[in-house]
Amino acid sequence: MASSASSRSSSLRQSDWLAAALSRFADQGVESVRVEVLARDLGVSKGSFYWHFKDRGELLDRMLSRWESEELAWIVAEGGATPPARWAEIVAKTADPDRIRSEVALRAWARRDSRVAMRVAAIERKKAALIADVLHEVGFAPSTADAWSEIVLMVCLGWLDRATRDRAFFAASRGLGEFLSEVILAASAGSSALPR
Amino acid sequence: MASSASSRSSSLRQSDWLAAALSRFADQGVESVRVEVLARDLGVSKGSFYWHFKDRGELLDRMLSRWESEELAWIVAEGGATPPARWAEIVAKTADPDRIRSEVALRAWARRDSRVAMRVAAIERKKAALIADVLHEVGFAPSTADAWSEIVLMVCLGWLDRATRDRAFFAASRGLGEFLSEVILAASAGSSALPR
DNA sequence: CTGAATACATACGGTAGCGTATGGCGAGTT
């Protein structure tokens, strides 16, 4: 538990606070990330918190930074993969049960804090570009790839919204992957997408 | 600002509280709907609030009920209209600048209160059915109409999410209507949608 | 063994918010 923390590095306990905060964040949103509540969750007093963090704001900053770097990590890691592999990864990441709730909570947070909104928007642009790249490599014309990447992103966001409110929807047989496949199939057959 | 209130009816002040609450709700979410804050907004004391309402919960209930009845009103009113008119109304309602923020705030609320979630889900099912109906009347086979109504709904929700976080996205030349048209066009051309 | 640094605990003052109790006041009633 805290054995390796007290021996040398102080960062272990730090990560415990972060983990507890992220857990509450995913379940109940930013507003529920309260110093004294987290202290109770961890079985310590808030005196500990203010040793590891300047204030609540610093904790929230670290949460955001951590999410940001994790997102960037897998997004850039997709660089060399094949289009199908990248597509699978995108779907897997955005439908991952361990991530969806915090993704949604993050966007709710962004709606009330413009600095958060900007950083979320930056990541979101990268995701849209990633999707557009995949579509382009599969044969979509550049302009239509861009347009459909936006639509794909919206389907993802809409799916997240519903999946985090309705357990039945989340557990339904048709998951995000199926929905997206249908959209892409229609897009490639429909408009002037694939010049084949 | 409280000019319209004190003349005669007692229920008028009630609606003032509701209006103030809904304004804050749309801007900052349920958590920001605070009795003492609304009292300050209206230039009265909270003694007034507790005369009109039993407690904060009753105000929130009324907010939810009001939204619910308004949604039901326009949904059932679409009964006799032509498919294009219904489609236009659906797009107009879900992209209405005066409504999008409260729609999003409501879904964030639903995520933290299961009773709210159920009532939102009920309305959402009606909307999906409405969309499916329109698609069916335009020539989609029943099963594909259902499938694409879900996708259309997700695009709507995703658009709402982005539009309420990114002003540039909201003001972009391609609005919800354009995106949805593109999706429907692709759907009708792509899969076994239109048996023509 | 001593002293300093670490990693907490305890106690405090302060704000924001809830709900209640009670008082006041103007308008209509008799």
Add this chain to the structure above:
DNA sequence: AACTCGCCATACGCTACCGTATGTATTCAG
């Protein structure tokens, strides 16, 4: 003129937080 009642103000106790100040137990260097 006195009474009532609708509508609001004031004052209160309470809880949940925040951040700070200070005390304390453990660890580890020298």
